[in-house]
Amino acid sequence: MKTFAIGLFVCYLCLGEMKEWPKHTICKLNDIEATYQSCDPLQDIGxxxxxxxxxxxxxxxxxxxVVLRHDINFLFFxxxxxxxxxxxxxxxxxxxxxxxxxxSFCGKRKGDFVFYHHRLRVEVPPxxxxxxxxxxxxxxEDNIIVACADLALNIL
Structure with missing residues (x-):
């Protein structure tokens, strides 16, 4: 029975190849819509x-x-x-x-969960x-993507 379940699970994974991560909505109001999508082909982010x-x-x-797929000893943004x-x-x-x-995320290792929260001062024109x-x-440091996202902001 276990062999059947494992085989079924493997077949489920092989049925369709995902080409890209889904778009996630950050916010949506009458006059603004913000979405993001991971551009790392192997992992999504929050x-x-x-x-x-x-x-x-x-x-x-x-x-x-994000869950790290690689160590962060050096990080370039x-x-x-x-x-x-x-x-x-x-x-x-x-x-x-x-x-x-x-x-706080500097020095984290592969497999670690990074949760970073920051209060950002906004100084932008209208x-x-x-x-x-x-x-x-x-x-x-090996020029490997640690995290990647494309954000879209539509203002009506």
Whole structure:
């Protein structure tokens, strides 16, 4: 019976190959919709941004959750932002180094669960209507993706 159950489970996994992770809704109101999708082909992530409003407050809360597939001794962060298809910003930052473990997730090992919550000060001009895309990528010392997400913000 166990062999049958294991065989059925393996067949279930092989039935369809997932091409991409589903889109997750961060928030949806009358005038704003924010979604994200993992761009790492092997793993999904959890992401939350609050408050969900067109009128940005002075502070926002961001939460990221992921199970690590690789160690984080060194972490490099890349952000690419665009508005209606036009690139606005590219930013690259070293977040963790072997000698400088600035964040709680620095030094975490493969298989660890990372839950990072941060209160972020927002200093942006009034938001225009349109479509914003933000691509967030994090790489370790071997240039392997640790976490990756594409965010979309539509303001009506």
């Amino acid at each position: 992401l939350s941004i609050n408050p969900c409003t067109i009128n940005l407050h002075e502070h926002m809360n961001i939460t990221i959750a 890349r952000l690419i932002a665009s508005y209606n298809g036009q690139k606005l910003l590219t930013q690259e930052v070293i977040v963790c180094e072997r000698t400088l473990q600035a964040y 938001i225009l209507k349109g479509h914003f895309n933000v691509s967030l990528m994090m790489f370790n």
